[in-house]
Amino acid sequence: MTAVLQVEKLCKSFGGITAVNDVSFDVREGEILGIIGPNGSGKSTLFNCVLGQLSPNSGEVRVDGRVTTGMRPCDLNRIGVSRTFQLLQVFPQLSVRDNLILAGQEHRGSMFSRLIGQSDAGLTPTAEQMISFFRLSHLADEQAGLLSYGQQKLLDAAMAFMAGPRLVLLDEPAGGVNLTMLGNLRERLQAYHAERKATFVVIEHQMEFVMALCTRVLVLAEGRIIAEGKPDEVRRDSAVIEAYLGH
Amino acid sequence: MSRVGVAALLLAAALAVIVPFFLKPFGIYLLSMWAVLTIAAIGLNLTLGYAGQISLAQGAFIGIGAYTTALLMQIGVPYALAFAAAGTLCFAIGWILGYPALRVQHHYLAFVTLAFTTLVFLFLRNEEWLTGGIYGISGIKRPVFFGWSTAKPLDFYFFCLAVLVALSLATWWMLRSPWGRAFVALRENPIRALSLGVDTRRYTLMAFAIGSSLGGLSGALFAPLVQFLEPASFGLNRSFDLLLMVIVGGSGYFFGPFVGALISVLLPEWMRITEGYYLIIYALLVMLLMMFCPSGVIGLFERIQRMMRRRPSGLAEVQTS
Secondary structure (H helix, E strand, O other): EEEEEEEEEEEEEOOOEEEEEEEEEEOOOOEEEEEEEOOOOHHHHHHHHOOOOOOEEEEEEOOOOEEOOOHHHHHHHHOOOEEOOOOOOOOOOOOOOOHHHHHHHOOOOOOHHHHHOOOOOOOOHHHHHHHOOOOHHOOOOOHHHOOOHHHHHHHHHHHHHHHOEEEEEOOOOOOOOHHHHHHHHHHHHHHHHHOOOOEEEOOOOOHHHHHHHHOOEEEEEEEEEEEEEEEHHHHHHHHHHHHHHOO | OOOHHHHHHHHHHHHHHHHHHHOOOOHHHHHHHHHHHHHHHHHHHHHHHHOOOOOHHHHHHHHHHHHHHHHHHHHOOOOOOOOOHHHHHHHHHHHHHHHHOOEEEEHHHHHHHHHHHHHHHHHHHHHHHOHHHOOEEOOOOOEEEOOEEOOOOHHHHHHHHHHHHHHHHHHHHHHHHHHHHHHHHHHOOOHHHHOOOHHHHHHHHHHHHHHHHHHHHHHHHHHHHHHEEEEHHHHHHHHHHHHHHHHHHHOOOOHHHHHHHHHHHHHHHHHHHHHHHHHHHHHHHHHHHHHHOOHHHHHHHHHHHHHHOOOOOOHHHHHHH
């Protein structure tokens, strides 16, 4: 299987603290890779380095074999790498539909052609599809800021999928979501994954969510990968138990 | 737009055409000033209201546009060309002024643009060889188009109104295109926008450039309207006044600048009867509006309309079910 994402010897430090320390891994096409680890283990820093929000001190990131280290997030997004955020990140004043159209419009034509073209960049049908897929149809015209927390999480995920990305990085999708909504979110992510054969990387604290969703799990502690394997194997790994429980 | 909104728009358009026929030259002058400053306010509303980039430089751009137009006309350049040159020059300078906005935001950005305004003012005052210094430039002629002279107040007013309509339509088109959505995204959440492929750098510069260019075009009308330019017209006061127009009218609302400019141009004249108290009353009115309706007059209008309709919220039903 080909690797969609390759991370090689990535290091990132802030002052004297090494947040990500010589991390290497591949993400294979079509898999759902979970990255877990205690607070401060470097998960978010790793994500931000991969996504161009932070520039790593050393190491390399490749998407489909192409080096993307140093690329800006918007350019990375346009070659098919999408993300969701840990904290809510929708555009509160825009309607649900406009949030989705925005999430896809920059992938259509050039900046100038978008100025003279259609108002919705021809994306209304795709947005409607996404709205019904994430069961938000009754809210399509509402301002996103008026939605409940869980509904905004669904919208956030829908936005990440809007442009049909090749690789989606989900940063704590389950954080702060109630159990009903959590099941709903997981089921929708799995359905999307099955339907579109997309590749996911998920950072998560919520163990049950990771175990149910992911096909493979990496465990980070103090900036290093300490374990890797199928969810069940990782759960029994003594190094992981120690990192989490501090025995 | 709601039915009430369309009715209000049609009424306002009819008034803008009919009212000047019943006014004395000074009244027509004020209405022309309204049309001219509205164009600059539309530009600032784009930069500030939609894209969320504060600028205290819009007055300076009117100045650059006005001086460019006057100076080019002095050496015999046709008005239409001078008009285009004013817009283009301000687009370029606005683009450059946008670079600081890529690094600093909010009140820091306000200070950068404020410094720019001071710089332009000093340039206009000190570079006498070009701008005439404090003596300014006088005797600016009003343009003639294919035999139609705009020298008379009424003719010039309709020329300004036509330019206002054309530029409003162009801005409206841009704001309803994907660009408008990207500008709002820039204002509401630049980091998320960036992760969705929105080139925030380019859109920020574009918001500054287009907004400034509208300031320049406003200046290109300002010069032949007042027919006399002096640096003091384009100091900080002018920029603050434009900021007030945008905020009072309703920042981020398409028709906000129209209302804001009307209030800012007409209210001082109406309140002349209160003599020395005018500024105090004006300041009080602005404070009250900001306290009770920070989204400006258009925001207030929208709120009243919503209250009157009292539509059942689909959202509330869903959340309780």
